[in-house]
Amino acid sequence: MYAKAKVGGFLHLSIGEEATIVGSVRALRDADYLVSTYRSHGHALARGTHPDRVMAELFGRATGTSHGRGGSMHMFDGERRFMGGYGIVGGNLPLGAGFALASDYLGTDDVTLCVFGDGATNQGTFGETLNLAALWKLPIVFMVTNNQFGMGTALERHSAQTDLHRRGEGFGVPGMRCDGMDVLDTHAVIGEALRRAREDRCPVLVEAETYRFRGHSMADPEEYRSKEQVAEWRERDPIVGWAARLVEEDVMSEDDVARSDAEQVERIDHGVTFADSSAFPPPESLYDHIYVIGDQVRRPWWSVDERGEGVHRGEDEKDMAGRLGARAAGHEEVSGDASSAPEGAS
Numbered sequence: 001m002y003a004k005a006k007v008g009g010f011l012h013l014s015i016g017e018e019a020t021i022v023g024s025v026r027a028l029r030d031a032d033y034l035v036s037t038y039r040s041h042g043h044a045l046a047r048g049t050h051p052d053r054v055m056a057e058l059f060g061r062a063t064g065t066s067h068g069r070g071g072s073m074h075m076f077d078g079e080r081r082f083m084g085g086y087g088i089v090g091g092n093l094p095l096g097a098g099f100a101l102a103s104d105y106l107g108t109d110d111v112t113l114c115v116f117g118d119g120a121t122n123q124g125t126f127g128e129t130l131n132l133a134a135l136w137k138l139p140i141v142f143m144v145t146n147n148q149f150g151m152g153t154a155l156e157r158h159s160a161q162t163d164l165h166r167r168g169e170g171f172g173v174p175g176m177r178c179d180g181m182d183v184l185d186t187h188a189v190i191g192e193a194l195r196r197a198r199e200d201r202c203p204v205l206v207e208a209e210t211y212r213f214r215g216h217s218m219a220d221p222e223e224y225r226s227k228e229q230v231a232e233w234r235e236r237d238p239i240v241g242w243a244a245r246l247v248e249e250d251v252m253s254e255d256d257v258a259r260s261d262a263e264q265v266e267r268i269d270h271g272v273t274f275a276d277s278s279a280f281p282p283p284e285s286l287y288d289h290i291y292v293i294g295d296q297v298r299r300p301w302w303s304v305d306e307r308g309e310g311v312h313r314g315e316d317e318k319d320m321a322g323r324l325g326a327r328a329a330g331h332e333e334v335s336g337d338a339s340s341a342p343e344g345a346s
Ligand SMILES: Cc1ncc(C[n+]2csc(CCOP(=O)(O)OP(=O)(O)O)c2C)c(N)n1
Pocket: 037, 039, 087, 088, 089, 090, 116, 117, 118, 119, 120, 121, 145, 147, 149, 150, 151, 216
């Protein structure tokens, strides 16, 4: 659907990370909070958001989880306490601490699960948030989805300490590690981390070791890793491995597995039909659901299409760029009132 231009913007797939997502999210109670990253459609599905609504959000339609305004990076389901996907790497850590602080303040025993990538552990927000979470004894589990790469940069090229579960030690945050390719191990370790956070009132850092089978996003030529490495990890495909185990332990037959697989494909096809037949948000709803209270902020200049008299800031900026360009080329001296230069024009 992305290749058919049905999905706009970027799209970050989670193929290969299914056990990490399902094992961790299914260890949560309904009242617990979950916050994730731009790789978030899997988290919404595991939390119980209807697949039709997830697909509709990917398609940017009004029936999507964020009314089509978020797209693939911004799934959201407040009802299920899935507090969203976020595009800023490391940006969801302070938000997660905020949810945990709210739970603590209200005296509930709800825990927050805050999910982010290995690359995010090098952001300042990681240290800042772990420090405060430990100091304030917040009920939060930080889960690093270590899929071995931050975009095209391998773990050992971006971190001196590659045992990421140890990265909280200096802040007083205990660490645990799970096999992110094994849904049961992930579920058990995250379950224990959630218990500690809930009962002992302390943050815990869990590292889930996994791998993304596809590129960073759909627009990734994958020049930073070998086909052999991908093939090696694919041998541990968490879905295939889980099915094999269920058959081996007589929980399901081969036929049950095939039937279940067909049912899921049908479910996805239904989502595609639903999304494709849903409307885009109407243009007149452009100002709905935006973070503005009453008339505190008037229609901003960058979204106004009906121009009044006089110079507009956008035009001024455009004009300025041309004049600065000409000066750089040595053709013309910029003259006139310097105070008319827009902020940040340098
Ligand atoms: C603050 C910030 N810097 C840079 C980017 C660009 N960027 C998008 S994804 C990404 C890599 C993050 O890797 P990781 O945290 O390991 O998550 P993964 O993509 O592996 O799930 C970068 C650098 C961004 N979105 N936000």
